[in-house]
Amino acid sequence: MSDFMMFSLVPLTVAVIISMTCALLGNFLVLRRQSLIGDAISHVALPGIVVSFVLTGTLASTAMMLGAGVSALVTVVMIELIRRLGRVEASAAMGVVFTSLFALGVLLLEWHGASGVHLDVEHALYGNLESLIWFDGTGPAALVDPVALADLPPQLGRAAWVGLLVVAFLVVFRRHLVLGSFDPDFAASVRAHPALVDLLLVTLVAIAAIAAFEAVGSIIVIAMFICPAAAARLMTNRLGRQIAWSQLFAVVSAVLGYLLAGHGLGWLGFGFDVSVSAAGMIATVAGLILLAACLAGPRRQRTGAATGT
Amino acid sequence: MPDPRLAREVIASPFAIQGLTVSYDHRPVVHSVDFVVPPGSMTAIVGPNGAGKSSLLKAALGITRRLTGEVRVFGRPIEQMSRHVAFVPQRNSVDWDFPARVIDVVAMGLFRDLRWWQFSGRDHRRRAMESLGRVGMEAFADRQIGQLSGGQQQRVFLARALVQEADLTILDEPFAGVDAATETAIVEVLKSLRDEGRTLLCVHHDLSTVRDYFDHVLLLNVRRIAAGPVAEVFVERHLQATYGGRLSPVQLARLVGSAAEVGGR
Numbered sequence: 295m296s297d298f299m300m301f302s303l304v305p306l307t308v309a310v311i312i313s314m315t316c317a318l319l320g321n322f323l324v325l326r327r328q329s330l331i332g333d334a335i336s337h338v339a340l341p342g343i344v345v346s347f348v349l350t351g352t353l354a355s356t357a358m359m360l361g362a363g364v365s366a367l368v369t370v371v372m373i374e375l376i377r378r379l380g381r382v383e384a385s386a387a388m389g390v391v392f393t394s395l396f397a398l399g400v401l402l403l404e405w406h407g408a409s410g411v412h413l414d415v416e417h418a419l420y421g422n423l424e425s426l427i428w429f430d431g432t433g434p435a436a437l438v439d440p441v442a443l444a445d446l447p448p449q450l451g452r453a454a455w456v457g458l459l460v461v462a463f464l465v466v467f468r469r470h471l472v473l474g475s476f477d478p479d480f481a482a483s484v485r486a487h488p489a490l491v492d493l494l495l496v497t498l499v500a501i502a503a504i505a506a507f508e509a510v511g512s513i514i515v516i517a518m519f520i521c522p523a524a525a526a527r528l529m530t531n532r533l534g535r536q537i538a539w540s541q542l543f544a545v546v547s548a549v550l551g552y553l554l555a556g557h558g559l560g561w562l563g564f565g566f567d568v569s570v571s572a573a574g575m576i577a578t579v580a581g582l583i584l585l586a587a588c589l590a591g592p593r594r595q596r597t598g599a600a601t602g603t
Numbered sequence: 604m605p606d607p608r609l610a611r612e613v614i615a616s617p618f619a620i621q622g623l624t625v626s627y628d629h630r631p632v633v634h635s636v637d638f639v640v641p642p643g644s645m646t647a648i649v650g651p652n653g654a655g656k657s658s659l660l661k662a663a664l665g666i667t668r669r670l671t672g673e674v675r676v677f678g679r680p681i682e683q684m685s686r687h688v689a690f691v692p693q694r695n696s697v698d699w700d701f702p703a704r705v706i707d708v709v710a711m712g713l714f715r716d717l718r719w720w721q722f723s724g725r726d727h728r729r730r731a732m733e734s735l736g737r738v739g740m741e742a743f744a745d746r747q748i749g750q751l752s753g754g755q756q757q758r759v760f761l762a763r764a765l766v767q768e769a770d771l772t773i774l775d776e777p778f779a780g781v782d783a784a785t786e787t788a789i790v791e792v793l794k795s796l797r798d799e800g801r802t803l804l805c806v807h808h809d810l811s812t813v814r815d816y817f818d819h820v821l822l823l824n825v826r827r828i829a830a831g832p833v834a835e836v837f838v839e840r841h842l843q844a845t846y847g848g849r850l851s852p853v854q855l856a857r858l859v860g861s862a863a864e865v866g867g868r
Contacts, residue, residue, distance in 0.1 A: 465719070466719045
């Protein structure tokens with residue numbers, strides 16, 4: 295029990311919160327066919343963080359987040375520029391921008407030798423979920439002990455704040471979001487400010503991606519922006535239920551993925567004491583859920599096929 | 604109070620456009636258009652493909668940016684008066700696979716009546732159902748929108764506008780790709796709105812029905828060619844100017860009929 299509290303409680307909670315947060319936003323990205331933007335933003339966090347490290351020489355969270363935020367902004371501007379000047383589709387522009395910026399980040403990282411200070415490509419991809427150890431979490435009593443609680447890894451608090459921010463945004467702007475996703479022209483005509491809400495959504499995606507990046511790496515973020523929401527869309531034709539399904543899928547992915555990563559391969563007969571990256575396993579489970587939904591989801595047929603004139 | 608220097612017809616009009624120019628990539632798609640929609644009229648905007656009909660509407664409604672121009676609703680800038688205007692976009696401009704039911708789409712017309720902490724109540728549902736009833740779609744309220752035919756989709760869009768109870772309803776190609784029965788049904792609803800004293804403005808493609816459906820018309824081809832009552836304006840000279848002389852004499856004879864050319868601008 296105390297092992298679980300010390301080594302697993304915080305990583306598991308952080309993984310669950312971040313998965314749920316990203317999946318919430320993912321619902322609207324999927325409906326707007328903008329899933330790639332989450333992918334793009336979580337990739338470009340890397341060059342931002344490297345540049346901020348090169349400039350400041352520290353890995354302090356604020357500097358890192360600022361760097362990631364600036365690079366997210368640069369990305370959005372670059373995507374828009376390439377789309378307009380090159381007259382290509384938004385997804386093509388995104389693809390070009392985030393792969394090149396991510397590559398630039400990798401190069402910068404190797405070149406500057408920053409890899410010595412626990413900032414390496416692996417870290418960027420998988421995060422360091424397993425390192426979120428709660429040293430004072432020695433037993434159930436620690437949950438009500440203010441001293442022990444103060445020792446909780448700061449990533450937990452950050453994830454929780456970002457989660458609350460996203461929930462608040464979705465509650466307040468739920469009608470704007472639905473209207474802007476379904477019919478932006480009508481939304482503009484009733485002054486629902488679809489362009490502004492769009493910008494807010496992308497900003498929150500960036501905030502969630504950056505907060506998640508530090509704790510869990512970009513793999514989880516990318517998987518969670520897309521997989522639970524896409525799988526949920528195949529389960530139902532009602533938006534509210536879709537969101538509920540996406541939350542369930544996110545929790546199942548995080549919990550099952552975390553447990554499988556720690557112990558599961560042993561259970562599955564790969565021999566004991568084999569553990570793999572929790573982030574990688576969580577993303578894999580999310581992908582498998584999506585696969586299952588594609589194969590067996592009740593709404594996998596496009597209802598629009600029946601549309602005639 | 605509206606600006607007292609405005610012309611009386613502008614103050615009376617639910618939609619008065621002045622000097623509207625829209626451009627994409629430095630190319631004007633709508634050039635310096637003035638147009639006053641008479642109150643209580645059923646007005647068509649007619650012109651060839653690429654004449655800027657939709658661009659004019661979208662820019663006037665503030666959906667896209669306008670380069671120059673003013674739009675007034677009862678003499679006041681449309682930005683303050685958008686509550687009085689309902690807009691029905693082209694049916695094909697949205698994704699009908701969106702996870703929503705018919706009643707959800709109609710309830711979108713209640714957007715301005717609900718603050719973020721409010722849930723839509725029984726009264727809102729009643730209003731949405733009434734609008735659906737007016738377009739003959741109440742039996743479809745709980746149907747998935749992806750299951751609708753094109754004509755049914757158009758009726759749902761019209762019901763969403765009805766729920767807004769606006770003085771002016773603007774429709775972009777409401778008859779595009781709908782069956783004849785739906786077209787008749789929509790025309791009946793639009794005429795009943797006009798009989799209540801409301802104003803309707805439609806982008807319209809089918810020249811052969813302009814005389815049957817509308818009382819006023821704006822002929823547009825980037826610039827304003829002519830505007831006024833259908834009987835005066837919908838004549839050979841203006842139609843040829845609008846369509847660049849591409850209408851055949853047979854077509855024209857059928858469209859204009861025996862109506863004498865009075866001319867009028």
